[in-house]
Amino acid sequence: MSLEIASNVRKTVGAKQTLKAMKRNEVTCLYIAKDSELQVVAPLIEFAEGAGIPTDKEYSMMELGLACHIKVKAAAVGLLK
Secondary structure, three states, rough: OHHHHHHOOOEEEEEEHHHHHHHHOOOEEEEEOOHHHHHHHHHHHHHHHOOOOOOOOOOHHHHHHHHOOOOOOOOEEEOOO
C-alpha cells in the first residue's frame, strides 16, 4: 500500500478516532506507525485482524503525520470508504 494514497482520500487520524471508525465498519485500510507504542495500537491491530482489514506497518509516526498534513505525529491512520 502506498502512503501517498492517504493524502487524497477521506481518513481518520489517531488511534481513538480510527478505532471508532473501524467499529462502525467504515475503514477499508489501516496504517499503523512502526514506532508507535504497542499499548496504544494493540486494540486496532486486534480489531483489524478480526475484521479482515488490511494493515500496513512500514511507516513511522512522523511519516504518517506528514502524509495526513498535520503538524503532529500520528500512531494510526484509517482510510474510509
